[in-house]
Amino acid sequence: MSRSDAPPHIPWWKDAVVYQIYPRSFQDSNGDGIGDLRGILRRLDYLKRLGVDVLWLSPIYASPNDDNGYDISDYRAIMPEFGTMADFEELLREAHARGLKIMLDLVVNHTSDEHPWFIESRASPESSKRDYYIWKKAQNGQPPTRWQSFFSGSVWEKDERSGEFYLHLFSRKQPDLNWENPTVRREVYDMMRFWLDKGVDGWRMDTINMLSKPSHYPEGRPIPGTTLTEGQPHFLNGPRIHEFLQEMHREVLAHYDVMTVGETPGVTPAEGSLYCGAERGELNMVFHFEHVFLGDETAERGKWSNPPLRLPDIKHVLARWQTELHGRGWNSLYWDNHDQPRAVSRFGNDREYRVESAKMLCTVLLFMQGTPYIYQGQELGMTNVSFESISHYKDIETLNAYKVLRDEHGWDDARVLAGVYARGRDNARTPMHWSGGANAGFTEGTPWIALNPNYPDINAEAAEADPHSVWHHYRDTIALRKALPVVRDGTFTLLDPGHPTVFSYIREDAHTRLLVAGHFHGQTETYRIPPEFADGEVLSNNYPSLEGTQELHLRPYQAVVIRAR
Template sequence: MTEKWWHDKIAYQIYPKSFLDSNGDGIGDLRGIISKLDYIKALGIDIIWLSPIYKSPFVDQGYDISDYYAIAEEFGTMEEFDELLAEAKKRNMHIIMDLVINHCSDKHEWFQKALADPDGEYADYFYFRKGKNGNPPSNYRSYFGGSCWEPVPGTDKYYFHMFAKEQPDLNWENPKLRQELYNMINWWLEKGLAGFRIDAIINIKKDLAFPDYEPDGPDGMAACWKMVENVDGVGEFLEDLKKNTFQKHDAFTVGEVFNMKADELGQFIGDNGHFSTIFDFCAHSLSDGAHGWYDAPHVDFKTWRDTILSSQINVQKYGLEANIIENHDEPRGVSRFLPKYAQTPVGTKMLGTVNILLRGIPFIYQGQEIGMQNEIWNDIHDYNDISTIDQYKLAREAGLSDTEALEVCGKMSRDNARTPVQWNAQVNAGFTTGTPWLKVHSDYKEINVAAQEKDPDSVLNYYRKLTAIRKAPEYKEVFTYGKTVPTYQDSETVMAYYRETKSQRILVAANFGRETVSTKLEYPVKKVLLSNQNHTDCPEGMLKLDSCEVIVLECEK
């Protein structure tokens, strides 16, 4: 693998609306982020990813962009963004932004011009199609529910949207549209941005015939992703995008890629991949329901463990993926991946360790470093997320009671990750002096940054040790480029793997069970690098793990 500047980096995702509010309007902002750069740096972070801060009506929390060249006034000004870039650079940190180019907002001037002249130049920036026999052009259901087709007022045409109706899809077949996007991307990179996280990018390739698919629900519609899975040629668009933008600037790019074909991974990552890396969602996909959250399967430990380790084995043939426990689109990992008895500081440290020491680029999501958990939601009206409201409706239509539907949403809602960061035990967890846009988690007095700063044994201080070990000069090579070798796979409760180079071998071993596990060590131990239960040595030749214990050992090679 050709060495790149980003290979050994650790990233931190900020959801700006919920990070820190500096002016009391209840919404996090750029000034709040700037004030916490030293905190982020102390966590061992090199790259900060900002979820969308562009001008937007916020129908889908900023993923509906009305002006790609403007900062939303809710977050601040372009001058403050430039200050953020400069202050991050002083601390040797890089800023990447969200790149949302499958769709834009219906308030974007391109779409407004298209509506004004549905047969004109700008209509071809989108997908305007005539209906069939008084019905939409095809039977696709959008990701947020309902038809992917919305009538164009005053015409017999419809426009296509895979997400909300306020997010019309952009027509990537149009070279003029593509050039507009490339100009915008290069503008940001020339400004000093280090790269992008690229949203929903696999969706840019459409089957222009928009064929119907076999309905998969009582609404007579089929999930729009079926078209994505059945169409070829997205790679040509992605290569064109890379060559005209990212490649020129040695930019770091991380793709949000679902529905990739089984043999395509090597085209997406690696030395000649479309992107620097893509997120590994293998563990998160295990709880995908056939119809929605309401029929999401329970994921047992062994399936979760084996899925992650199998992915590691597969990916290392090609390059590096980006590893996450949670993000703005997923519930909190502690609540999702740990049994109740393990949803403690000790269990939280264990989950963080097995994830952050995997091969790949670790992404820590805001609040993860203090062990934030899912909130308890008692009323559907407490939610803000458009997807959660749709999933609640689906669950009720499937026959679940209000209580059952709320329980389903409580487990899976994206708003679990969007509750404000818990900075201290003061009003609103120190997030705002005003009224927060989304409720603060009820446990903020117990789980917050200020309390954990003072506690040397806190989750926060443990995360700092964890990132420091990954980046330590004597271990950086093995944790960056070393292969992952699963071990102790016959155990019912242990997740363990080696990270190995020709000269080094590190064992990461965790016991997710209730009972102590004891087994023989396969190699002599040179040193205990880290333990979430403060163990400093191993009994001779034995690996003994208490419940929820993780240990990191340097072994002889």
């Protein structure tokens, strides 16, 4: 076979399924109530049985935990609560021995204010590290802009010693790094090599499209009641972002066989293709947020108002990314993660049809083109939690929003908690349900955050023992996806975009045509399918049978995959 006749090289991450682990809530091994690295090590065989390929660990670095590890005080040290560097190296070895890869979080838009760089930067305007961060002089005692942070309040924090302000797009304890400084960039690249040389297999890059900031900060007024501001056009997809990422790729990533995914809020498919176009030398794929933020930007109080979802809107967003990125970049596929509520509670029915809707969401997601991401507990159909009072919640975003919504907007407790129950980040951060025993098998101590009380009914031990469980549907769907090259390579065609309850699409290549149909409703729906699928082979079905041929009688939250003969 000549070189020109050789099959094209397919990067390994295009066939991979990623499982996200939130270490604090996954498995505790020493009884302190906090998940840790040895706990993850204990569950590697479970993850291998599920059929996933890559484990993405949310931050494990040293941190004071203002934002649960996304405020890093030492990039080259393990958070003591999670274990030691020796524990991590053992986890990496044991994962690799099972054919599992490890991907870490790269959090370099900001550090902790307890990082030595910032301590030195803050010490004096003449400090050699002053320019590691973004400092601005006060304007008549006022901050440079009125932009609001993602966690409420101003993005500017005044340093009383110098009278200057530093920028923080998130918590005041998360000062933004100055990526205009080449020394900062070199420090980051050296840190990345440190982990990659240990054998780490990739990076999920936190808020990566926020690295490039403007040199001038024009005045902006916050949109009342939300964290969205006039500042975002200036720091999302900023002026040098692609230059910085191409430099990162050239200096670091191109020298390792790793996968990269960038968290890029606010990107369109056209912008996404700039980040992950195969010839651009930046990232492999991006996380967009259009489907999980639907309605939030125009709601009275953003996501806390929890605007209703319409299936045609969800289909429009996901289909646009499937078609516009096809051949130009690579999609990442997800319903939930550590920052989102539980998928079955947001997009499905977490009560009478929890099992059916969790399976349906699995099918609809995993047969699209792109790399799927499964968040811990998603494979069990874990649900949102409704704690009795705000005192049970731990997340800084939720606690800040509670204060703002009550003090500035006059919401009562019931109204605030309704928003928290629906959209709060702690919904995803309650401990993993391993069994129906004490503390769901998560810890022998007191969990750092309360458990969802439904764990006796929803847990991994029971799910693995039940061949009809959500867990088995995920395992079978992962295996089926990997057996069908059309899922990786084929085109995507949305059917019936305006249908209010059925999400259906066709995946097609030169050899195979698949119909995927998911019913997002609790009543039976008669749905007509293209004739070529009427006598097709049913490859996947979350019910025991399928009624109808060309007119399918889809039961509540039913999902089917049919291959045309």
